[in-house]
Amino acid sequence: xxxxxxxxxxxxxxxxxxxxxxxxxxxxxxxxxxxxxxxxxxxxxxxxxxxxxxxxxxxxxxxxxxxxxxxxxxxxxxxxxxxxxxxxxxxxxxxxxxxxxxxxxxxxxxxxxxxxxxxxxxxxxxxxxxxxxxxxxxxxxxxxxxxxxxxxxxxxxxxxxxxxxxxxxxxxxxxxxxxxxxxxxxxxxxxxxxxxxxxxxxxxxxxx
Amino acid sequence: xxxxxxxxxxxxxxxxxxxxxxxxxxxxxxxxxxxxxxxxxxxxxxxxxxxxxxxxxxxxxxxxxxxxxxxxxxxxxxxxxxxxxxxxxxxxxxxxxxxxxxxxxxxxxxxxxxxxxxxxxxxxxxxxxxxxxxxxxxxxxxxxxxxxxxxxxxxxxxxxxxxxxxxxxxxxxxxxxxxxxxxxxxxxxxxxxxxxxxxxxxxxxxxx
DNA sequence: GTCTATAGTTGGATAGAC
DNA sequence: GTCTATCCAACTATAGAC
Numbered sequence: 404x405x406x407x408x409x410x411x412x413x414x415x416x417x418x419x420x421x422x423x424x425x426x427x428x429x430x431x432x433x434x435x436x437x438x439x440x441x442x443x444x445x446x447x448x449x450x451x452x453x454x455x456x457x458x459x460x461x462x463x464x465x466x467x468x469x470x471x472x473x474x475x476x477x478x479x480x481x482x483x484x485x486x487x488x489x490x491x492x493x494x495x496x497x498x499x500x501x502x503x504x505x506x507x508x509x510x511x512x513x514x515x516x517x518x519x520x521x522x523x524x525x526x527x528x529x530x531x532x533x534x535x536x537x538x539x540x541x542x543x544x545x546x547x548x549x550x551x552x553x554x555x556x557x558x559x560x561x562x563x564x565x566x567x568x569x570x571x572x573x574x575x576x577x578x579x580x581x582x583x584x585x586x587x588x589x590x591x592x593x594x595x596x597x598x599x600x601x602x603x604x605x606x607x608x609x610x611x
Numbered sequence: 612x613x614x615x616x617x618x619x620x621x622x623x624x625x626x627x628x629x630x631x632x633x634x635x636x637x638x639x640x641x642x643x644x645x646x647x648x649x650x651x652x653x654x655x656x657x658x659x660x661x662x663x664x665x666x667x668x669x670x671x672x673x674x675x676x677x678x679x680x681x682x683x684x685x686x687x688x689x690x691x692x693x694x695x696x697x698x699x700x701x702x703x704x705x706x707x708x709x710x711x712x713x714x715x716x717x718x719x720x721x722x723x724x725x726x727x728x729x730x731x732x733x734x735x736x737x738x739x740x741x742x743x744x745x746x747x748x749x750x751x752x753x754x755x756x757x758x759x760x761x762x763x764x765x766x767x768x769x770x771x772x773x774x775x776x777x778x779x780x781x782x783x784x785x786x787x788x789x790x791x792x793x794x795x796x797x798x799x800x801x802x803x804x805x806x807x808x809x810x811x812x813x814x815x816x817x818x819x
Numbered sequence: 820g821t822c823t824a825t826a827g828t829t830g831g832a833t834a835g836a837c
Numbered sequence: 838g839t840c841t842a843t844c845c846a847a848c849t850a851t852a853g854a855c
Contacts, residue, residue, distance in 0.1 A: 406838055428725035430638075434831060444840050449832065510721050516714055516782060517636035525783045560780075564793060568776025572768075574724060575733045585772060592800070614820055642849065652822050657850065 413451050416441050417461045424462060425503045429510040432459075456520035463511045463524050466504070467531040478543050486547040487597075490539075491590035495583045498570055506574055529563070536562045540593075549597030558596055565589040621659050624649050625669045632670060633711045637718040640667075664728035671719045671732050674712070675739040686751050694755040695805075698747075699798035703791045706778055714782055737771070744770045748801075757805030766804055773797040 407415070419441035424432040434455055438445045452458045477493040478486070498505055508528070515524035536559035544551060551558050569585035572578075615623070627649035632640040642663055646653045660666045685701040686694070706713055716736070723732035744767035752759060759766050777793035780786075 513718050513721050529783045564776035564780050567779050568772035571775050572772050575737045
């Protein structure tokens with residue numbers, strides 16, 4: 404109905420596609436379903452995007468724009484000594500509250516690994532996750548008085564893999580307590596990789 | 612052409628479906644593609660199976676019939692002290708050599724989580740993995756002189772989640788060395804969960 | 820048991836009126 | 838920019854000849 408600048412129209416359509424994909428799954432996210440969700444005619448989609456793959460690429464990129472903020476928001480709170488565990492626990496709550504979002508993430512990953520038109524998307528996803536984890540670790544480290552015993556990239560890698568494995572199992576078994584327990588274990592092992600830095604461990608000894 | 616007993620025909624068709632799904636991905640595994648792969652007419656599939664979902668269920672179950680044997684076969688070899696690490700390393704080799712098989716596993720999991728007709732399949736997959744891990748741990752424990760400090764179910768859970776996370780990352784980044792390193796880390800942390808049993812640790816002290 | 824032929828859907832994509 | 842109408846391909850499933 405309303406005439407919109409193409410940029411806004413694109414955003415609206417990506418949001419609609421994300422809504423359908425989250426709710427109904429990737430397979431049922433058809434051009435028709437997206438158009439219906441957005442309340443526009445089918446032709447509009449092909450006017451704003453060259454083809455379906457372009458929409459799905461936009462959706463995948465939109466998903467990972469979030470994610471990091473959640474973890475960083477929790478960094479500022481709680482006792483530094485248990486900061487890592489605290490943040491990990493908060494993250495578990497976020498995941499549990501947005502199950503279908505995380506299911507969609509896995510659907511997109513798998514789809515990207517098979518579909519030539521989505522090549523590179525899975526690698527982008529992983530790179531974003533690793534960058535997020537790294538940013539988080541570098542933010543939380545000083546705050547908790549930790550310095551990483553191994554390169555921060557390696558810690559980030561382990562964190563991402565551990566979380567993905569735990570979330571995948573949880574998507575299957577719906578065991579919320581199990582997910583919290585698994586992520587708590589991740590938190591502890593991350594914590595174990597950090598050595599307490601002198602300036603913090605020595606009770607802030609006064610300067611001369 | 613040849614007239615076969617329906618049981619053999621079913622096996623043949625499942626094998627063909629597995630071949631197509633492994634090679635081309637789940638989305639392109641259509642009834643037509645399966646029929647072509649098996650060299651039979653389209654109607655034959657609907658004679659042997661009620662619908663497509665029944666074939667995919669059979670394929671999913673067929674996949675997990677393997678897997679355990681691989682790990683168990685490696686248990687009998689190597690130095691007991693480094694047995695866990697050795698087996699994990701061997702497993703890495705198996706995974707690397709069958710990338711598309713493991714990709715298909717993830718495709719089936721994700722598909723089962725969305726498709727009502729495949730409900731329960733993902734849970735079955737996970738249960739089988741956990742049972743395999745448990746069987747393996749109970750086989751390797753005594754052999755390496757270990758007794759698990761925590762319930763073996765919990766160890767199995769951690770092993771399965773860690774492996775899944777590592778394999779998923781590897782499916783994306785194709786980093787063979789990274790996968791071997793990640794699985795080696797899994798091996799070490801599993802090893803750390805086992806306490807050395809007295810009879811083995813005490814250099815086989817002679818009985819009176 | 821096996822085949823051909825076809826029904827009946829649903830999908831992506833486009834042409835052309837407005 | 839937006840909509841309707843339509844094309845064409847691919848799919849599952851079935852009916853019925855052989």
